[in-house]
Every structure is written in C-alpha cells, then in structure tokens.
Amino acid sequence: MKLATAEMLRRLGSGDTIAGVCAAAQIGREEFDAWWQRETDRRLPQVDGDAAVSPCGRCEIFRDRWGIPHVLAETDEALFFGFGYAMAQDRLFQLDYLRRRAYGRLAEVLGPKVLELDLTARTMELGAIAEGEWAAAGHEMRTLVAAFTAGINAVIQASTDAPPIEFDLLDYRPQPWSPVDCLAIEGEFRWYLTGRMPVFAVPELVHRTLGDGPLYTAFLQGEADDESILPAGSYPTASCGTEQLGPSGGDPTPCQGSNNWVLAGHRTTTGQPLLASDPHIAFGAVSCWYEVHLCGGSFNVAGMAYAGMPAVMFGRNERVAWGCTNNICAQRDLYRERTDAAHPDAFLCDGRWEPAGRREETIEVKGSGPVRKTVRSSRHGPIVDELLPAALRSDEPISIRWLGREPCRWLQALLAMNRAKTAAELREATRPWIVPTFSVVYCDIDGHIGYQSVGRIPIRKQPTRRCRPGWDPEHEWQGLIPFEGMPHSIDPQRGFMVTANNRPAPDDFAYPLAGVWTSAYRARRIRQMIEAKPKLSFDDLGPMQLDVLSLRAVQCVPRLLELLSDEPAPRKREAIAALRAWDGRMEAESAAAAIFDVFFAHWCQAVANERFSGEAATLVAAAAGGLAVELLRTDEAGWFATDRRQAAIRESFATALDTLSSRLGSSIAGWQWGRLHRMQVRHVLSGRGDLATLLDQPSLPVRGDMLTVCNTGSDADWQATLGAGYRMLVDMSVSPAEIRAIDAGSESGHP
Numbered sequence: 001m002k003l004a005t006a007e008m009l010r011r012l013g014s015g016d017t018i019a020g021v022c023a024a025a026q027i028g029r030e031e032f033d034a035w036w037q038r039e040t041d042r043r044l045p046q047v048d049g050d051a052a053v054s055p056c057g058r059c060e061i062f063r064d065r066w067g068i069p070h071v072l073a074e075t076d077e078a079l080f081f082g083f084g085y086a087m088a089q090d091r092l093f094q095l096d097y098l099r100r101r102a103y104g105r106l107a108e109v110l111g112p113k114v115l116e117l118d119l120t121a122r123t124m125e126l127g128a129i130a131e132g133e134w135a136a137a138g139h140e141m142r143t144l145v146a147a148f149t150a151g152i153n154a155v156i157q158a159s160t161d162a163p164p165i166e167f168d169l170l171d172y173r174p175q176p177w178s179p180v181d182c183l184a185i186e187g188e189f190r191w192y193l194t195g196r197m198p199v200f201a202v203p204e205l206v207h208r209t210l211g212d213g214p215l216y217t218a219f220l221q222g223e224a225d226d227e228s229i230l231p232a233g234s235y236p237t238a239s240c241g242t243e244q245l246g247p248s249g250g251d252p253t254p255c256q257g258s259n260n261w262v263l264a265g266h267r268t269t270t271g272q273p274l275l276a277s278d279p280h281i282a283f284g285a286v287s288c289w290y291e292v293h294l295c296g297g298s299f300n301v302a303g304m305a306y307a308g309m310p311a312v313m314f315g316r317n318e319r320v321a322w323g324c325t326n327n328i329c330a331q332r333d334l335y336r337e338r339t340d341a342a343h344p345d346a347f348l349c350d351g352r353w354e355p356a357g358r359r360e361e362t363i364e365v366k367g368s369g370p371v372r373k374t375v376r377s378s379r380h381g382p383i384v385d386e387l388l389p390a391a392l393r394s395d396e397p398i399s400i401r402w403l404g405r406e407p408c409r410w411l412q413a414l415l416a417m418n419r420a421k422t423a424a425e426l427r428e429a430t431r432p433w434i435v436p437t438f439s440v441v442y443c444d445i446d447g448h449i450g451y452q453s454v455g456r457i458p459i460r461k462q463p464t465r466r467c468r469p470g471w472d473p474e475h476e477w478q479g480l481i482p483f484e485g486m487p488h489s490i491d492p493q494r495g496f497m498v499t500a501n502n503r504p505a506p507d508d509f510a511y512p513l514a515g516v517w518t519s520a521y522r523a524r525r526i527r528q529m530i531e532a533k534p535k536l537s538f539d540d541l542g543p544m545q546l547d548v549l550s551l552r553a554v555q556c557v558p559r560l561l562e563l564l565s566d567e568p569a570p571r572k573r574e575a576i577a578a579l580r581a582w583d584g585r586m587e588a589e590s591a592a593a594a595i596f597d598v599f600f601a602h603w604c605q606a607v608a609n610e611r612f613s614g615e616a617a618t619l620v621a622a623a624a625g626g627l628a629v630e631l632l633r634t635d636e637a638g639w640f641a642t643d644r645r646q647a648a649i650r651e652s653f654a655t656a657l658d659t660l661s662s663r664l665g666s667s668i669a670g671w672q673w674g675r676l677h678r679m680q681v682r683h684v685l686s687g688r689g690d691l692a693t694l695l696d697q698p699s700l701p702v703r704g705d706m707l708t709v710c711n712t713g714s715d716a717d718w719q720a721t722l723g724a725g726y727r728m729l730v731d732m733s734v735s736p737a738e739i740r741a742i743d744a745g746s747e748s749g750h751p
Contacts, residue, residue: 013169076297084151185308227520273443277323287745335470588674674701
C-alpha cells in the first residue's frame with residue numbers, strides 16, 4: 001500500500017470515498033476489505049487474563065456467550081471500577097461522543113454539521129449543571145462514580161496505540177475521564193427526555209394563527225386520551241401540600257415512548273408477579289443501552305444501564321424488579337420576554353425591569369474558525385430563540401425554565417433502587433428523584449406490585465400549552481407536587497399496572513399534571529391483552545411485546561371505507577378491497593398496512609394545509625394525529641371550509657396511492673409495508689463519505705409502526721428509525737433470579 005494506515009483512516013474519516021482511498025493507496029477493493037478487517041480486529045478489547053490492577057481492590061469480569069459482562073468484586077468500589085472498565089472496553093468511542101454532546105464539543109471533531117447540537121448544550125449549560133450536581137452529591141455516590149471513572153481511565157490509558165477505530169477516523173484521542181462527565185451525560189439524557197420544545201412550540205404556532213376558540217381546542221385533542229395509567233376513582237382527589245422550589249437559573253413526536261406492565265400473582269399462572277419493560281429510543285449501530293450484571297459489595301443487580309451512567313436503570317436484583325417509561329409531564333415552560341428600547345438589555349417582570357444575564361460561549365469547529373455566541377438569560381433561564389423552529393421566532397425573545405437545572409438526584413435514586421430489598425424500599429428509593437418524570441412499575445418476591453410516577457412536576461396557577469408571558473407573575477411556578485402527591489398505586493385491586501407514555505390520571509386528579517402525553521393506543525392494547533385472559537403466563541409476555549395491532553387503524557379504517565364507498569376508479573377499488581379485508585395488524589407483508597399508514601400521513605398534512613402553509617404546515621402535521629382521527633368522523637369545529645373535508649380525504653387517499661406506486665411499483669400486491677418500513681441502524685459517523693458502508697448495520701424490513709405495542713417508529717419517509725431496541729421480561733417465581741432480555745444493538749460498540 002502506498003498510504004500508511006493512519007492516513008487511510010484519516011481520509012475515510014474526512015469524507016473520502018472508499019474508491020478514492022483505494023486509488024490513493026494503489027490497492028483494490030478486496031485488499032481494502034482485508035485491511036479494514038485487520039484494523040477493526042486488532043482494536044478489540046482483551047477479555048481474557050489479567051488486564052489492569054484496580055486501585056479499589058480485586059475485580060473480575062466474566063463475559064458470557066453474548067459478551068455481557070458479569071462484574072464480580074468484594075467491595076462496591078472495586079465493583080464499580082470493573083463496571084467502568086467493562087463499559088469502556090465495549091463503548092469507549094460512544095462514551096466520548098456522549099460526553100462531547102453533553103458539553104457542546106462535538107463540532108471540535110465532527111465539524112459544522114453538528115453545530116446545532118453544540119449550541120443546544122451550551123445554551124442550556126449542561127456542563128455547568130453537571131458541575132453543580134457533582135458538588136451537591138453525597139459521599140457514597142461520589143465514591144462509586146469516582147471508581148467507575150477510574151475504570152474508564154484505565155481503558156483509555158491501555159488503548160492509546162489501538163483505540164476504537166472511530167478515534168483514528170477522526171484523528172484524535174480521548175481525554176481522561178472525569179466523574180463530572182458521567183453527570184454531564186446524565187444531564188444531556190435528561191434534556192433529551194424532557195426538553196422537547198416542539199411540544200410547546202407547535203401549540204404556540206397554532207394559536208398565533210387560530211387564536212382561542214373551537215379550532216384551537218380541536219387541534220389540542222389527543223388520541224385515546226381517556227386511557228389513563230390510574231383508572232378513574234383509584235386515587236385521592238385532595239392535595240397533600242406543595243414542595244418548595246428554589247430560584248431557577250398532542251405531542252409532535254408520538255413514536256418516542258416506551259411500554260411497561262406488571263402483573264400481580266393472582267393474575268399469573270405462577271402465582272408470582274410478572275414484569276415486562278421495553279424502552280423506545282432511536283435505533284443505532286451502537287445501542288445506547290448497556291447490559292451488565294454487578295455482583296459484589298452491597299450490589300447483586302442485573303439489567304440495563306445507559307451508556308456513561310454508572311447504575312442499572314431497568315432490571316432486577318435478587319428480590320425486586322422494575323421497568324420504566326417516560327411520563328412526559330411538563331418539567332419546563334417557554335416564556336415570552338418583554339423588552340423595551342428605553343430599558344436596553346433588560347426584561348420586564350411584575351412591573352420591574354430586570355437586567356438580562358449574559359455569557360459568552362466559544363465553540364471550536366473542525367475545519368473552520370470558532371463560533372462565538374452570546375447567550376442571554378432572564379429570571380426564567382436562557383433565551384432559546386435559536387433552538388426553536390424558524391416559524392416560531394418573533395421580535396419577543398423566548399426563554400425556557402427547565403426543572404433539570406436544579407439538582408435532580410437521578411443517579412442517587414437509581415443506586416438505591418439497585419439495592420432495594422422490597423417493593424416498598426424500591427418506591428422509597430425513588431423519592432430523591434426530581435428529573436426526568438418516569439412511570440416506574442415494580443414488584444418483589446413477596447408478591448407486591450406497584451406503580452410510581454417518579455420525579456416532580458411544577459405547580460402552575462395558569463394551565464396552558466403555549467409560551468407564557470414572562471412579565472406576568474400569575475405564570476410563575478408555585479412549587480412542586482410532593483412525592484406523596486405524585487400518581488402512584490400500591491398492590492392495585494385489579495392486579496396489574498400498564499404504562500405506555502399515556503396520561504397518569506384523569507383530569508380530576510388532586511394536582512394538575514401538566515402533561516402532553518402521546519397516543520394511548522399502546523397502553524389500551526396492552527390492557528386489552530391482559531384482560532383477555534384470566535391469568536397470564538411468562539410465555540405470554542413476549543408475544544405481547546411483539547403485538548402489531550394498530551388501534552388507530554381499527555378506529556379509522558371503517559370510517560375511511562364508508563367515505564370511499566362510491567369510488568369508481570379500479571385502482572382505488574382494489575386498494576379499498578385490501579383495506580376491507582385487513583385485520584389492522586401492521587405486518588411487514590401487508591399491503592393494507594402500507595396503504596393506511598401512507599394515507600394517514602398525507603391526511604395529517606392535508607389537515608395542516610387547510611389552515612397553515614410552509615414550514616408551519618409541516619410542523620403542525622406532525623402534531624395533528626388526534627385532530628386527523630376526529631376529522632375522519634366529523635368536523636364539528638369547522639376546520640375545513642364548507643364541503644371540503646370529504647374532498648380532502650379523497651385527495652389524500654389518491655395521493656397515498658400515487659406515493660406507493662412511485663415508490664413500490666404499480667401492483668398493489670407488491671406494496672408490502674416492510675418494503676417501505678425498514679429498520680435503519682446507522683452509526684453516528686454514517687454521513688461521512690462511505691463510512692455508512694463500513695459502520696452501519698443492514699437495513700431490514702420490520703413489522704409495527706409508531707403506535708403499535710411493537711413500536712418501530714415511522715419518520716416522514718416511513719422508515720423505522722426508533723422503537724423497542726431493548727426488551728426485558730421478569731418472572732419473580734424463578735429461582736435463582738434471572739431476567740430475559742434482548743438488545744438489538746448488541747453489547748459491543750466495535751464495528
């Protein structure tokens with residue numbers, strides 16, 4: 001070869017094609033492939049023998065046939081050293097990527113394309129928040145995180161000459177790890193789970209056009225919103241006080257969610273609880289989840305951690321099991337800030353002009369000069385105009401108040417949950433947890449089950465889905481819902497709990513829960529499957545997680561068929577016949593599944609186009625599912641002009657058939673859902689030159705969609721970009737304790 005290995009890797013990482021690198025190196029593709037295989041193989045971690053001396057005491061890492069590490073040690077410190085060591089062996093580049101994302105330093109190594117991510121992290125001060133969290137941490141947590149950090153640093157030091165190949169592709173080396181880095185990654189994940197500014201941005205955008213009244217109310221309606229986690233009447237309706245809060249420094253993403261459920265012994269064939277949990281998140285060539293078994297000191301826990309966070313987030317120990325979903329209760333508000341030329345660089349609040357905060361951020365960008373940004377802030381928090389969709393920006397600056405800027409104690413709670421011995425202890429372990437809001441279901445070997453909405457929710461005087469007036473004290477937070485006031489259930493009489501990002505409780509709950517919950521179809525379908533049998537076995541759980549019945553289709557298709565009953569065109573008649581014969585299941589082989597999902601996407605866009613245009617219409621369409629379902633039945637609010645609704649439905653159906661013909665051919669028999677809906681498993685470097693060929697996993701046809709229990713997501717192009725990459729099942733009757741789990745991304749992050 002005419003090029004050194006380091007130069008070949010640098011060229012590939014800078015965007016050169018494989019053909020271009022081969023030409024420069026004067027080699028053929030076969031020789032290139034052999035070279036690439038050698039390079040990836042030599043960077044694999046050592047998994048046998050003695051590799052490092054733990055400064056915390058002896059630690060052993062045994063890897064089973066799936067590569068999952070079982071970390072064994074006599075002390076907690078040695079155990080967490082091994083935890084960090086094993087995770088870094090498998091995921092060192094991912095750890096550094098997540099660390100850079102949290103601190104807003106991705107552009108240093110990836111260039112201008114990721115500048116928006118860096119700007120978000122810098123604007124929200126995620127690094128400074130992590131520093132504050134570390135300063136407030138207790139002795140035990142600091143000890144365990146420091147040991148975990150030492151394990152990561154041992155791998156960094158040992159892999160200088162042969163690091164994961166991504167480092168050589170990008171031509172840099174990871175800096176030493178700091179304990180604060182773990183909390184920065186945790187903080188960025190909190191932001192991902194709870195920031196969700198489109199949840200407020202889209203209703204604000206809609207209100208600017210429609211104002212108050214029936215049209216705005218119609219837009220805000222959700223799908224199956226009456227399916228709550230706590231059934232009506234199963235909770236107190238009187239409040240129990242308020243937690244004090246210190247000074248603060250219809251979902252547009254319905255496919256982002258999770259499922260979990262727990263069954264009491266009298267609902268199971270074993271007489272002991274069963275638990276299922278599957279978090280839904282973006283698919284990737286490297287999973288964000290990390291399976292591990294920690295055994296030693298005061299821990300004996302197995303399950304799944306989030307990469308960079310030293311605790312098991314979903315899992316079980318010898319006596320207790322638990323699973324989580326995102327609760328999606330609002331832990332942030334957007335505020336319109338009033339300015340005045342007579343009071344420069346100040347914001348109005350309760351009749352007084354308060355000086356704006358100001359800080360300078362410099363973002364280093366590979367391949368170009370540094371980007372300098374001035375971030376202003378009001379009493380509510382940073383001004384986030386640049387983070388909002390362009391259609392929402394105006395002359396009024398918009399700030400954000402986010403509860404995640406407070407000490408959130410998420411990791412502290414997880415560590416206590418990992419060691420809980422009873423269901424009651426596990427619930428109590430969640431008490432310190434502030435952000436994010438999760439729905440936790442749990443059970444123990446004594447037969448107890450429960451549900452706890454963890455985290456806290458700000459109490460507001462004025463309910464609204466819009467940006468709040470920052471100058472009006474009536475819109476300031478009044479405190480937090482206390483732990484005992486958060487939705488929960490202990491040993492419910494009906495013998496099960498189900499959560500799937502649906503509303504925790506009906507509107508008569510003691511506190512306003514201020515949520516923008518996703519469609520409750522998944523939760524309803526899980527409940528239906530539980531209630532279909534007097535008792536469920538452990539073997540029933542897996543098929544339930546893989547269920548692909550679309551309750552949206554079950555509800556909408558009969559209405560659609562009625563409206564299309566007199567269509568004369570042969571192609572439309574054939575498509576209508578396919579829908580009429582369909583059972584509503586989103587199977588990969590189903591043409592009817594493709595027809596319905598593509599129609600519904602075009603129908604949502606038609607609904608949005610009736611009142612909006614351009615970027616605004618695109619944003620509104622993504623959040624219009626509930627309204628679109630209702631408009632298939634009736635238009636009581638008058639969304640469409642006179643006699644336009646039925647014509648728009650027919651036009652959307654015709655457009656859907658045209659789309660499918662252009663994408664999949666003229667034969668309806670060939671319109672299988674799986675040809676359109678394919679699982680995309682991309683690496684974070686996928687867009688650079690030909691690296692997708694080397695780092696991505698193959699695209700595969702998949703079942704389900706964004707609203708089936710088997711959630712496989714669906715983007716604007718109907719691709720399966722996120723869903724249940726990890727699934728976990730627990731049977732509390734089995735001894736010794738075990739879990740059954742699968743992670744689609746595998747344990748190793750090495751290509």
